[in-house]
Amino acid sequence: MATISIDKVSRWFGNVVAVNDVTMAIGPGITGLLGPNGAGKSTLIHMMSGFLAPSSGTVTLDGAPIWRNQQVYRQIGLVPERESMYDYLTGWEFVLANAELHGLPQPGAAARRALDLVEMAYAKDRRTGTYSKGMKQRVKMASALVHDPAVLLLDEPFNGMDPRQRLQLMELLRRFGADGRTVLFSSHILEEVEQLARHIEVVVAGRHAASGDFRRIRRLMTDRPHRYLVRSSDDRRLAAALIADGSTTGIEVDERERALRIEAVNFQGFTTLLPRVAREAGIRLYTVSPADESLESVFSYLVSA
Amino acid sequence: MNPTVARLTLRGLLGRRRGLLLLVVPALLLLVSAIASGSSADAHGLTVKILGQLGLGTLVPLLGLVVGTGVIATEIDDGSIVYLLAKPLPRWRIITTKLAVATGVTWLFSVVPTLLSGLLLYGTRDGVVLGYTVAVLVAGAAYSALFLLLGVATRHAVVAGLGYALIWESVVGNFVEGARTLSVQQWGKAVAEAVAGDTAIGADVSFGAAVPLLLVVTVGATVLASVKLAGLTLAGEE
Amino acid sequence: MSLPPETRPADTGVIHDIGYRGYTGPRLGRAYATRSLFTQSLRAAYGLGRSGKSKVLPFLVLGVVTVPAMIFVAVAIAMKREELPVEYPGYLSSLSLVVSVFLASQAPVLLSRDLRYQTVPLYFSRPITRTDYVRAKFAAMVCAQLLLMAAPLLVLYAGALLGGMDFSHNTGQFLYGLAAAVLYAVVPTSVALVIAATTPRRGFGVAAIMGYLAVSAAVATVAVGISNPSTSGSDTAQWTSLISPTDLVESLVNELFELGNGLDRRHAPGGLGLAVFALVAVAMVVGSYRLLLSRYKKV
Numbered sequence: 001m002a003t004i005s006i007d008k009v010s011r012w013f014g015n016v017v018a019v020n021d022v023t024m025a026i027g028p029g030i031t032g033l034l035g036p037n038g039a040g041k042s043t044l045i046h047m048m049s050g051f052l053a054p055s056s057g058t059v060t061l062d063g064a065p066i067w068r069n070q071q072v073y074r075q076i077g078l079v080p081e082r083e084s085m086y087d088y089l090t091g092w093e094f095v096l097a098n099a100e101l102h103g104l105p106q107p108g109a110a111a112r113r114a115l116d117l118v119e120m121a122y123a124k125d126r127r128t129g130t131y132s133k134g135m136k137q138r139v140k141m142a143s144a145l146v147h148d149p150a151v152l153l154l155d156e157p158f159n160g161m162d163p164r165q166r167l168q169l170m171e172l173l174r175r176f177g178a179d180g181r182t183v184l185f186s187s188h189i190l191e192e193v194e195q196l197a198r199h200i201e202v203v204v205a206g207r208h209a210a211s212g213d214f215r216r217i218r219r220l221m222t223d224r225p226h227r228y229l230v231r232s233s234d235d236r237r238l239a240a241a242l243i244a245d246g247s248t249t250g251i252e253v254d255e256r257e258r259a260l261r262i263e264a265v266n267f268q269g270f271t272t273l274l275p276r277v278a279r280e281a282g283i284r285l286y287t288v289s290p291a292d293e294s295l296e297s298v299f300s301y302l303v304s305a
Numbered sequence: 306m307n308p309t310v311a312r313l314t315l316r317g318l319l320g321r322r323r324g325l326l327l328l329v330v331p332a333l334l335l336l337v338s339a340i341a342s343g344s345s346a347d348a349h350g351l352t353v354k355i356l357g358q359l360g361l362g363t364l365v366p367l368l369g370l371v372v373g374t375g376v377i378a379t380e381i382d383d384g385s386i387v388y389l390l391a392k393p394l395p396r397w398r399i400i401t402t403k404l405a406v407a408t409g410v411t412w413l414f415s416v417v418p419t420l421l422s423g424l425l426l427y428g429t430r431d432g433v434v435l436g437y438t439v440a441v442l443v444a445g446a447a448y449s450a451l452f453l454l455l456g457v458a459t460r461h462a463v464v465a466g467l468g469y470a471l472i473w474e475s476v477v478g479n480f481v482e483g484a485r486t487l488s489v490q491q492w493g494k495a496v497a498e499a500v501a502g503d504t505a506i507g508a509d510v511s512f513g514a515a516v517p518l519l520l521v522v523t524v525g526a527t528v529l530a531s532v533k534l535a536g537l538t539l540a541g542e543e
Numbered sequence: 544m545s546l547p548p549e550t551r552p553a554d555t556g557v558i559h560d561i562g563y564r565g566y567t568g569p570r571l572g573r574a575y576a577t578r579s580l581f582t583q584s585l586r587a588a589y590g591l592g593r594s595g596k597s598k599v600l601p602f603l604v605l606g607v608v609t610v611p612a613m614i615f616v617a618v619a620i621a622m623k624r625e626e627l628p629v630e631y632p633g634y635l636s637s638l639s640l641v642v643s644v645f646l647a648s649q650a651p652v653l654l655s656r657d658l659r660y661q662t663v664p665l666y667f668s669r670p671i672t673r674t675d676y677v678r679a680k681f682a683a684m685v686c687a688q689l690l691l692m693a694a695p696l697l698v699l700y701a702g703a704l705l706g707g708m709d710f711s712h713n714t715g716q717f718l719y720g721l722a723a724a725v726l727y728a729v730v731p732t733s734v735a736l737v738i739a740a741t742t743p744r745r746g747f748g749v750a751a752i753m754g755y756l757a758v759s760a761a762v763a764t765v766a767v768g769i770s771n772p773s774t775s776g777s778d779t780a781q782w783t784s785l786i787s788p789t790d791l792v793e794s795l796v797n798e799l800f801e802l803g804n805g806l807d808r809r810h811a812p813g814g815l816g817l818a819v820f821a822l823v824a825v826a827m828v829v830g831s832y833r834l835l836l837s838r839y840k841k842v
Contacts, residue, residue: 078387
């Protein structure tokens, strides 16, 4: 049982803030790190794997700092995103070398076990340079698993895999999660995360946007009241027509902004209701904009990815 | 020393066709010496030109550059260094192992041919050949450490190394006498002179200054490289 | 705002016109594209429009080749000398190693990256052809080299004239210098570009070019140095300059303009030598250009 704690961590590169004041704890089981490209997922994983120092805050494994602390690698297995991996070695030589570098007492046995686990024993004598993407990914997994780590970090493991390879890898990860290991993988594809992880952490634009059970987050986002700012050719008449329908709970006429502030219960209902009501009443809509932009973007990202 | 790191490094360095490329250095030195040994010209002058100017002055720094950066910069560049770093392995051990491999390979491809060429050209008289061999030995180690450091510290290791080896040591050293004090090549010559007992090898630095400077550069570069490697951050492509 | 997918009926779909329009106006064509590629590559050779780091080496080299010229001029004027302490072409050959470093580090900048990030095919999906690409890159690297060497020559020439030195002598020598600069900018560059085009790794490219230029020059220099012409009176060793592009140019220029002196003066041996050296230089350039063209045939 191992827990990675990220405490008030920010990381900036020059003027660019890649990770902004993030606090999260990754415990046993499978956790999905979800976010669009460039949201800071890789930066977070690099910090969790000790290849990047946080600009502020701390990243620890069971209380021990990860940055500049080689001892944590006894517990961490890392599957990096990049493909290059000593392509002049065979799969066997590569995994064996990893076992030896960990200083395992029986590197040969450990390497064999790891290769069996990812079902790569059949191709172990081919050079890794000749492997397909999925095979490379599995050998990378074997190299990360060779010392039986409590924590497994995977950066975009499903990138470029075909559906069959994807299923195999998911199956493998599920087994590790069930063993009580801490498994964290990043992805920008909702379906992958949905299939594999109950627990998700969502990052958007470097910020920690949501955390917890996937279904619950989804419900929170769809069920919460949504606020919109609407400008039209006849605000008051539009307000009257809208309030008659059940999908809005409150409408405020903002005289200074010359706009309506509308609170909708049901996001999906409202987005069909508004144009219909306006058309039937002969009102022109000038502006329709969500008033709570940041969560909206998370939501639209989650449902449309 | 870590045998696994050494094995991986050696295979990366000499594997496939790259090892053959390194063979050019000893082959060239031996070829030139073989041709020159047939000439009637003054043997001492020949030896100084070939072993000093061509060997110690050009081939050894270039070899050191290719080998010193080759043992680590390639791995850092393509990202495969993660597999070495994500291990409970002290960073200084990775560096010292890689330095040992680099030094060994540099020696293999420079010291042996230097000794053979020297014997071909000048025999065993006055210890001149032994002097040059020892000079190549110490300069090879210092170059390896220096260029290994460059490989860890900068993504433009080869260009930076060329800048030092060729611009600083050769060109600036030709015009500005002070620059020769800070030149691995000159320290090597100082050592050669001490071994050979001053037979006009032409070192511009005293033996007393060269030895401490060689030690400081070699040890300092190794320590600094270890520190740099411990704080290596993984970025994407440049 | 866009509607989320769930709200649309399942069997309809629509692409909204959000105002994108294709460009239908006149286009500037191949020549313009090639010229742009040339300008961009020339700027890239000096790191212009790139990060600060990539400007360091080009401008450092520019400084290293120009500053000594300034010092020579300053000293000559201060001491009221009648002549500059160096010959124009001789100044270039004494700095040929530095110029080679510039060539070795920047030729891969122009070619290797396009190979590594596989942007070459993108160029060819535009109107420019493979030949245009090679021509633009070739011309850009040659011009970059020429600029690098013309700068110190101009400094020397302007200094000589300002110092009231003999006009016709200096003009003649300056023109010799420019001719040498053109040769230095064309012959070694063409070979370096071929090496750079073979590898997508910049580091290897740099090391390979420099390795070839430095080692071949060192071998030729040593060969001439040990041949001892004072006793044997033979020019045979001069032929070794053929293996080194920079020494080849130096020997050619020295013989052509009757420059240089001393025992280790590099020169094309005799009339036959002059012809052979000139032929080899031409062959290097034409051959390299041909090799480059065939290299990019199958990208």
